[in-house]
Amino acid sequence: MFRPQITVLDCTVRDGGLINKWQFSNDFVRKIFDALSKAGVDYMEIGYKSSEKYFSRQDNGAWKFCTEDDLKRIVGDEDRKIKLSAMADIGRVDFQDIPNKKDSVLDMLRVACYAHEVDKGIDLAHHCMEKGYEVTINLMAVSKVLEKDLDEALEDLAKSHVPIIYLVDSFGAMYSEQIHFLAKKYFAALPGKQLGMHAHNNQQLAFANTIEAIIAGINYLDATLYGMGRGAGNCPIELLLNFLKNPKFDIRPVLEIIQESLIPMKKEVEWGYHIPYMITGVLNEHPRSGMKIMDSKRLPDLRQFYEDLRDGTPLE
Amino acid sequence: MFRPQITVLDCTVRDGGLINKWQFSNDFVRKIFDALSKAGVDYMEIGYKSSEKYFSRQDNGAWKFCTEDDLKRIVGDEDRKIKLSAMADIGRVDFQDIPNKKDSVLDMLRVACYAHEVDKGIDLAHHCMEKGYEVTINLMAVSKVLEKDLDEALEDLAKSHVPIIYLVDSFGAMYSEQIHFLAKKYFAALPGKQLGMHAHNNQQLAFANTIEAIIAGINYLDATLYGMGRGAGNCPIELLLNFLKNPKFDIRPVLEIIQESLIPMKKEVEWGYHIPYMITGVLNEHPRSGMKIMDSKRLPDLRQFYEDLRDGTPLE
Numbered sequence: 001m002f003r004p005q006i007t008v009l010d011c012t013v014r015d016g017g018l019i020n021k022w023q024f025s026n027d028f029v030r031k032i033f034d035a036l037s038k039a040g041v042d043y044m045e046i047g048y049k050s051s052e053k054y055f056s057r058q059d060n061g062a063w064k065f066c067t068e069d070d071l072k073r074i075v076g077d078e079d080r081k082i083k084l085s086a087m088a089d090i091g092r093v094d095f096q097d098i099p100n101k102k103d104s105v106l107d108m109l110r111v112a113c114y115a116h117e118v119d120k121g122i123d124l125a126h127h128c129m130e131k132g133y134e135v136t137i138n139l140m141a142v143s144k145v146l147e148k149d150l151d152e153a154l155e156d157l158a159k160s161h162v163p164i165i166y167l168v169d170s171f172g173a174m175y176s177e178q179i180h181f182l183a184k185k186y187f188a189a190l191p192g193k194q195l196g197m198h199a200h201n202n203q204q205l206a207f208a209n210t211i212e213a214i215i216a217g218i219n220y221l222d223a224t225l226y227g228m229g230r231g232a233g234n235c236p237i238e239l240l241l242n243f244l245k246n247p248k249f250d251i252r253p254v255l256e257i258i259q260e261s262l263i264p265m266k267k268e269v270e271w272g273y274h275i276p277y278m279i280t281g282v283l284n285e286h287p288r289s290g291m292k293i294m295d296s297k298r299l300p301d302l303r304q305f306y307e308d309l310r311d312g313t314p315l316e
Numbered sequence: 317m318f319r320p321q322i323t324v325l326d327c328t329v330r331d332g333g334l335i336n337k338w339q340f341s342n343d344f345v346r347k348i349f350d351a352l353s354k355a356g357v358d359y360m361e362i363g364y365k366s367s368e369k370y371f372s373r374q375d376n377g378a379w380k381f382c383t384e385d386d387l388k389r390i391v392g393d394e395d396r397k398i399k400l401s402a403m404a405d406i407g408r409v410d411f412q413d414i415p416n417k418k419d420s421v422l423d424m425l426r427v428a429c430y431a432h433e434v435d436k437g438i439d440l441a442h443h444c445m446e447k448g449y450e451v452t453i454n455l456m457a458v459s460k461v462l463e464k465d466l467d468e469a470l471e472d473l474a475k476s477h478v479p480i481i482y483l484v485d486s487f488g489a490m491y492s493e494q495i496h497f498l499a500k501k502y503f504a505a506l507p508g509k510q511l512g513m514h515a516h517n518n519q520q521l522a523f524a525n526t527i528e529a530i531i532a533g534i535n536y537l538d539a540t541l542y543g544m545g546r547g548a549g550n551c552p553i554e555l556l557l558n559f560l561k562n563p564k565f566d567i568r569p570v571l572e573i574i575q576e577s578l579i580p581m582k583k584e585v586e587w588g589y590h591i592p593y594m595i596t597g598v599l600n601e602h603p604r605s606g607m608k609i610m611d612s613k614r615l616p617d618l619r620q621f622y623e624d625l626r627d628g629t630p631l632e
Contacts, residue, residue: 175559176492176527201520203555204543208524211492226591227520238591239519242598243491255619258591263615273589275542275554275574282558299579303571 002245005219009196010036010237011045012262013063014087015229020269022047022061028261029063030074032225035257037082039241040248043108045222046071049086051097071105083107087138088128090120101132108134110166115145115153122160129161136220138166138198142182143173143284154189164194164220169209172202172232172277173284176212183216196220199235201227202281204273206235211243225254226262228269231287231294232277270294279306318561321535325512326352326553327361328578329379330403331545336585338363338377344577345379346390348541351573353398355557356564359424361538362387365402367413387421399423403454404444406436417448424450426482431461431469438476445477452536454482454514458498459489459600470505480510480536485525488518488548488593489600492528499532512536515551517543518597520589522551527559541570542578544585547603547610548593586610595622 013022013029029046036044047063047070055064062070066086075084085108088098098109109128113121121137128135137157142150157165167182174182179197186195197213197220199206210221223237238258241249266272276290279302289309293300329338329345345362352360363379363386371380378386382402391400401424404414414425425444429437437453444451453473458466473481483498490498495513502511513529513536515522526537539553554574557565582588592606595618605625609616 176524176531204517204520204523204552207520208492208527211524215492227589236520236589236594238594239598252619252622255591255595255622259615259618263591273543273552275571275579278552278554279571282555299575302575303568306568306571 003214003219004246006214006244006246007042007220008237008240008244008249009043009045009085009220009222010041010224011087011222011234012224012228012237014045014047015224015234016269016271017047017061017063018230019228019271020061021059022063024061024063026073028265031257031261033074033082035225035253037080038253039250041082041237041241043083043085045085045087045110046074047086048092049088049098049106049109050092051094053094054092066106068099068104075105083134085110087112088124089113090117090124093124095124095127098128098131104133106133108136110136110138112138112140114140115142115149118153118156122156122162125160125162135162136164136166136196137162138168138196140168141170141286142167143169143171143178150185151189154186158190158193162193164196165190166196166198166220166222167213167218168198169200171284171286172200172206172281174199174209175205176209179209179212180216183213183218187217194219196222198222200229200281200287201232201234201273202277202287206233207239210235210240226258226266228262228265228271231271231291232273232281233271275299275302276305279309283309285309319530319535320562322530322560322562323358323536324553324556324560324565325359325361325401325536325538326357326540327403327538327550328540328544328553330361330363331540331550332585332587333363333377333379334546335544335587336377337375338379340377340379342389344581347573347577349390349398351541351569353396354569355566357398357553357557359399359401361401361403361426362390363402364408365404365414365422365425366408367410369410370408382422384415384420391421399450401426403428404440405429406433406440409440411440411443414444414447420449422449424452426452426454428454428456430456431458431465434469434472438472438478441476441478451478452480452482452512453478454484454512456484457486457602458483459485459487459494466501467505470502474506474509478509480512481506482512482514482536482538483529483534484514485516487600487602488516488522488597490515490525491521492525495525495528496532499529499534503533510535512538514538516545516597516603517548517550517589518593518603522549523555526551526556542574542582544578544581544587547587547607548589548597549587591615591618592621595625599625601625
């Protein structure tokens with residue numbers, strides 16, 4: 001489908017870093033940056049903007065922090081067409097740790113928050129807008145939010161100045177019907193705003209749900225190389241770019257970087273469709289219990305895991 | 317979605333056998349039969365009905381042939397709720413090699429054919445119906461068929477006595493829009509008949525497209541354990557059964573057999589999402605060139621493979 005307004009954001013390093021605490025080499029990140037630039041991808045989300053007060057560099061790679069020094073090692077000072085984004089979590093970054101846009105190579109900051117803390121999210125988002133950035137709010141885990149609470153959060157977002165709001169299927173629990181239902185609800189509640197879609201692949205539906213989001217009129221689309229991302233991963237960008245048929249995209253540099261960097265990376269770092277993630281997805285639960293299993297490299301009795309999680313007595 | 321008419325057919329052994337020439341142990345097939353029975357799955361497709369004149373038992377396991385002796389080793393003579401099916405390809409089985417239903421433990425025969433040979437398919441299907449079987453026709457590879465030729469094939473099928481016609485996405489090339497378009501076309505052209513859906517997972521859309529088929533009114537659904545099947549595999553039955561919410565299905569025996577038999581099998585036999593299959597899928601080509609790559613255990617230059625296949629000069 002060719003719709004010129006469609007904007008693709010690659011969050012391989014940001015979401016993929018949730019698996020290995022952003023322990024990527026500069027070379028790996030630079031190659032991804034180059035490939036996405038050549039492929040015509042609109043944004044690269046290179047990591048989180050977090051404060052070093054709350055997280056240590058001993059435990060986390062550079063892309064947990066995304067200081068200007070970190071970023072410039074990758075992108076240099078050259079002109080570039082691809083824009084750079086970082087994600088900011090409520091309470092994990094202090095306002096004073098965010099430089100003014102004129103002093104940063106970042107173009108966009110995306111604020112991730114839950115419905116119950118949307119006021120804090122809007123506050124941080126407005127602060128980032130005042131500093132000169134493009135800004136989105138990504139409302140997480142809405143598959144667990146009661147409709148009344150979601151409607152209230154959307155009312156608050158409607159009153160904010162934030163121009164782009166993401167529909168986020170954090171648990172990979174949604175089907176196409178939910179995507180259409182929520183997209184319609186968001187558009188109705190948020191007049192004048194653009195919507196984005198961030199999907200997870202627990203039920204092998206991340207790409208399919210992104211297609212449904214496009215059909216529903218959503219223009220901002222998250223994806224990752226080879227689907228790399230926490231747990232079951234994300235919408236594979238190689239599938240999305242091919243689907244879009246927009247002449248600005250070239251899938252070939254994406255195939256090259258997947259072969260050179262992602263296929264080798266997948267031997268070291270685990271993501272993709274696995275039954276523990278499928279179980280958290282179908283039960284609409286956070287993937288953490290599935291990740292604990294996959295990290296342990298030893299599958300427990302999967303039927304028991306399913307029954308326990310369904311009945312509210314998860315392993316952990 | 318709970319629609320009582322929905323019928324699930326597991327074709328793990330039949331489609332999965334395309335990877336390893338049906339070299340499954342009796343124990344493996346029996347365990348699958350037991351698990352699917354306990355899970356409440358409606359049909360198990362246990363293999364192909366082929367003539368030993370055309371294929372040798374040296375090269376192919378028992379499930380390429382599905383003689384009564386082969387079948388009885390697995391299912392015995394006991395009463396069972398799950399029905400048994402086998403697939404028959406045009407020109408690969410002679411009429412006289414198909415016993416009368418009263419002498420067979422098989423309940424259903426599914427005739428696979430291309431649009432250009434639909435007359436032969438109908439001929440074989442009618443023969444099987446006369447012998448007392450439930451019968452379907454699975455019209456393969458329709459993503460490559462010109463609309464005029466497809467309409468003619470559907471006209472022929474409409475005139476036949478065959479009650480169930482499958483929409484088959486052999487190359488994993490279809491998106492939800494194609495599923496809805498074709499389902500509407502098939503229903504309009506085939507009044508009074510039931511439709512089925514058989515999807516492949518080259519673009520991670522087998523489950524998603526099966527959901528869209530359900531929404532479009534299709535009641536016969538193919539799936540396989542852990543998605544096992546040729547190339548990128550099929551719609552994973554564990555995802556489908558969970559989605560259906562029909563009280564007749566129990567996902568737990570499916571989780572057990574996946575853990576016991578399919579996860580170990582996947583270490584020996586390759587299926588699932590891999591870039592060579594993704595490339596054949598997005599280019600709407602037969603997976604054979606992707607399978608050749610995956611069999612060789614050595615990836616060629618994937619960008620080159622993509623360009624060659626796109627430009628009509630595949631590797632083989």
